[in-house]
Amino acid sequence: LAQTALMAPGPEVTQLRALLGELFAIPDAQKHMAELLAGSDVRYDVGDDHPLSGRLVPDLTFDDGRRVSELLHDARPILLDLDGSVAPAVRGWADRVDVVVAGMADRPAEPSPKAMLIRPDGYVAWATDTFGPAAETSLHQALKRWFGPAPRGK
Incomplete structure (x- = not known):
């Protein structure tokens, strides 16, 4: 109009x-x-306060030339681990969440996440710039919120 x-x-x-x-x-x-x-100015309340959380994931380029948007074609949740340290924390959700470990060719200056949990609709459900016990706990909370609890024993 x-x-x-x-x-x-x-x-x-x-x-x-x-x-x-x-x-x-x-x-x-x-x-x-x-x-x-x-429509990328929209920010949903996803229960996480990282600047990227609740926003559309930026379509960044990986070191191998692939783009983040290419990962979304299967419409599955994705844990994008940008240095390989976060992937072991999602073992219990392996049946529901795809894990991609990759370096970024065009990593943004600010914020510069270490990992992002991306919903199938392309919105970031969780992100962190550092990964330690507190971030692992918040990741598990996000995984439970969006994709249910991990099976027992995992």
Whole structure:
């Protein structure tokens, strides 16, 4: 609706288009509008406070050239372990969660996660920049919340 209004003729709309043109010359405004149009500005409450949690997973590139989006084609939960230290913590959910251990070719500067638990819809259910006992506990809580408890003995 807003886009249609901006295409209407008239001096008021021409001035508004000029103002928006100036605003969109600002990189932060460009980023905000792109996220708004793509729907990537949405953040769901997933019970985790990492900056990536509740957002669409960034489509980053792995060292081998694959992209994160390619992992989502099977519509299964994914634990993306970016240094190999987190994968053992999800053994009990191996029947429900795919584990991908990979390095990133274009790791973001901030936030720079060590691991992400990605829901089948592409939203990050859990992420961490460091992995220790507290992060392992929060990962297990996220796994239970989204994919049920691990079978006994695992």
